Amino acid sequence: MRIAVFGAGAWGTALAIHAARRHPVMLWTRDPSQALEIRETRRNRRYLPEAALPGGIESTADIDQACEWLGDGRGALAVLATSVAGMRPVLGQLSGRLRPGIAGMVWLCKGIERETGSLPHLVAAEALPGHGHAVLSGPSFAQEVAAGLPVALTVASRSEFLRRAVQQALHHGAARIYGSDDVIGVELGGALKNVMAIAAGACDGLKLGHNARAALVTRGLAETARLGVALGARAGTFTGLTGLGDLVLTCTGDLSRNRRVGLALAEGRPLPEIVARLGHVAEGVPCAAAALTLAARHRVELPIVAAVQSVLDGERSPAEAVRELLSREPRDEDDNG
């Protein structure tokens, strides 16, 4: 099966390496010098410097060439690996270029569009109509996948055909790919765990202890599920790989960029400096505000996300935000607030 990956950041590159263990892969980047570097050095120095790219990966910055490479499209798979902010512009370029026969488009990004408060499947429906759509998510640090370490992911799509096509393409070696038809639940779990990881990083940076982090993960999951159910997701999805699984990974694993943002905020560093130093996207930063927009539309309360947003906005220090969360009125654990 031919697989074209659009976006050559850390995760797009790692997924291309995994896919290339079985399939020919085309890795598209918007940056011509990066495409040249990948072809000549078999490395992506800026985004995933430690990984060697196998010979089965070709690279181009020419989007027409990448689409033509997929051939008549039959059985081929397109993968979108940009940040959420890059989704609409890149899918817009692909619209009309991708042949109708491809198995479908699967995106890897985890977040909510900042300007619209839309989950990725709604962005894709507008920007790339006429193709099958799927999201691939779950606990997965790029560096570990590139190194061939075990990983379990979930592909969610309303199309059973596309779910099976993604499993056929990527369920091999050390990667297990589960299927789900709960697109909203899978996308929301992946989006909000990034915000919770900022909170967990701040919590650990303030040395609030293991009890505090466990409370944050558990209440963060409750908050995510509350919004998800209001949006039409199944509650059970949030205890799966793309909910609890990714939440635990990102809140506790130091490879997480979002967690590192939280740790740096606890040191009192300004957000623009933290983001600039990171050199990668930290989706939790734009996602916190977008999640609050979405929650307001559905009249759902998100106290931890609101606390993170107040810190990102510079309205409160992390310590003040924690004090505010602790001073909330007592309630039953399964209360809807």
Ligand SMILES: NC(=O)c1ccc[n+]([C@@H]2O[C@H](COP(=O)([O-])OP(=O)(O)OC[C@H]3O[C@@H](n4cnc5c(N)ncnc54)[C@H](O)[C@@H]3O)[C@@H](O)[C@H]2O)c1
């Ligand atoms: N890194 C991981 O371990 C990992 C794992 C799973 C999911 N994700 C998710 O995958 C997405 C990408 O993450 P990443 O780690 O690759 O980020 P990254 O910061 O390493 O790379 C982002 C990539 O998106 C591209 N991009 C951004 N806007 C674009 C635009 N308008 N047009 C074309 N390209 C654009 C950048 O050029 C870059 O190649 C994020 O939503 C992230 O949450 C990351």
Ligand SMILES: O=P(O)(O)OC[C@H](O)CO
């Ligand atoms: O580095 P982060 O925080 O963007 O997390 C990466 C992946 O989403 C973990 O599953």
